[in-house]
Amino acid sequence: GEDLFIHRMHLVDCRGLVVGDQVTYDKEMDDRKQKYEARNCSGGSIPLAKSGVVKSWNEGKGFGFIVQDEDGEDLFVHRLQLAENPFLMVGDRVTFGKEWDPQRDKQRACDVRYERPGKKQGK
DSSP: OOOOBOOGGGBSSEEEOOTTOOOEEEEEEETTTTEEEEEEEEOOSEEOOEEEEEEEEETTTTEEEEEESSSSOOEEEEGGGBSSOSOOOTTOEEEEEEEEETTTTEEEEEEEEEOOTTSOOOO
């Protein structure tokens, strides 16, 4: 079949794809580019690592903290790590990966996405 473009914001139950992944998706027209692309893609083999709730968000400074569902300290999150929208609100359910923050010498949230109700989330 034809190759389709997919943006990471259209991944549903994973945070990445690997060559050879068997996925399902919706084929939709990108009106701006006049090309078809894949959306609502599921089945990727790089799982969303964690989930939690936004504890605080400072819109002026573009950062906040996430309370992890699993035990662990609250994680710092910066606007640059938001995969879908440029801001969060207190109480939003999110999924995220973790990466090392050398400035703070601890883990921080990355690839933060809104948790979609009804979709299976990886752990």
